Amino acid sequence: MNAAFLGFSVAAAISLVATPLVRDAAKRRGALDVAHSSRKIHGRAVPRLGGIAIIVAFFGAVGLARLMGPIAGFTPSPVMTGAFLAGGAVIAALGIFDDLRGANARTKFAVQFGVAAAMYWSGFRIETLANPFGPHLELGFLAFPFTLLWIAGIINALNLIDGLDGLAGGVAVVALATTVAVGAQHGRPGMIFFAAVLAGAVLGFLRYNLNPASIFMGDSGSMFLGFVLATLSIGTHQKSTTAVSLLIPIVALGLPIADTLLAMSRRAARGVPMFSADRGHIHHRLLDLGLTHRQTVLVLHGASVLLGCTAIALAHATPAQAFGGLLVLATLSACGLYRLGFFRVENALEVLEARKRNAAMRQAVLQARPALDAAESFDELWRAIEPAARALRAREVQLRLGTHGGPRRLYSSGAEPAASDLACATFGIGGERSAGDELLLGWADGRRKVDRDTEIAVELLCREVEPVLERIRSRVRLRRAIGNARQAGRDQRSA
Known part of the structure; x- marks a missing residue:
């Protein structure tokens, strides 16, 4: 735990120093997010390379810790640790390229699925699904596509929810805190370390990303966050004895996952390209209700905290308690989404x-x-x-x-x-x-x-x-x- 706290502190310090340097460099290069669309909330050009500061802080803190000694307990094999860091570097490079030059959906998915496949073969696998009322369901040959979809899905879920100042970063910090708590329960000091380091890097960046943001994390930051969260969640799931195993990270990441599924359904129904951004996300609906920018972010951060606490509670729940808790959570979520205008039958004709x-x-x-x-x-x-x-x-x-x-x-x-x-x-x-x-x-x-x-x-x-x-x-x-x-x-x- 001392290593995790040290890594958290070092990453936060690096991020605090690196973010304004990256912001100034992005301004000089003209790497700005310009509000050319109604879906954009900001009314001015803002640098969008903040993810570089998060990435530098993460790898800098990990490298420093590695020089001080081995990072134990993360995985059963050094190959998995190496694959995790290499995969993160590749996703980071993809995000930086996308921020600077632009990458189409085909290129993004090709790289994401390629990295996910490498993670699977290195040992990061989702091979069972939770069943609170009986033995876990073995996925068999479906483990490979399921793992790929999970990693690519979480990467893009964090990317989609990055629509307000500080929103994606705050949601990620809550999910990382949940990962630390679950990792402590399962005795995974290495997993705790990596989650704590990334949380420190994000918190340092949030100093400049909260409303009104002077820099955005961009695709480099959101995709890197998604990759690390997806991979660490597999580490949480693997060899878990809890009755709900994979449901823990699903609940912890419930907000970006739900927003992504709603966006896909909405775009398919309206006949627009699946990867075209729109103004129907959960945060847009809250803004339309009259909430301010900061109020919307606080509401969604609060929802993330509630989901994180629920995920931690599930790790200790009996099958009956897990079923009851998930039923209550699903009911409250459905009511909240209905209040925001989702699932309305009267909108079908429109x-x-x-x-x-x-x-x-x-x-x-x-x-x-x-x-x-x-x-x-x-x-x-x-x-x-x-x-x-x-x-x-x-x-x-x-x-x-x-x-x-x-x-x-x-x-x-x-x-x-x-x-x-x-x-x-x-x-x-x-x-x-x-x-x-x-x-x-x-x-x-x-x-x-x-x-x-x-x-x-x-x-x-x-x-x-x-x-x-x-x-x-x-x-x-x-x-x-x-x-x-x-x-x-x-x-x-x-x-």
């Missing part, structure tokens, strides 16, 4: 209408592909974009292209989109990592603001435009280089 509308908007974006693929110049790109935007019912359209070493370009459909009678929205081509390329649309159909479904459709259009824009710029640079080389040759001959 969802069906939204599904039809979203299908039509996605079709309009798909119809623009041939013209976009054929575009060889900025002018042709504009002529492909404008009809697609019109199909999304936008009356006015502007395309603003950054300099990128050349003149800034502005294309407009005519009237000024910022006219007072229009509902306007600006979309970065390249998403949050846009380098000055923007698409501004204005609607004059009576809407007071742009709904999230329409934003998603325009974001899909921007994703189609981004590679075309890069291709055109590459050709412009190539032609410029050839022209400069020819001019240099002519100058040399004339000399």
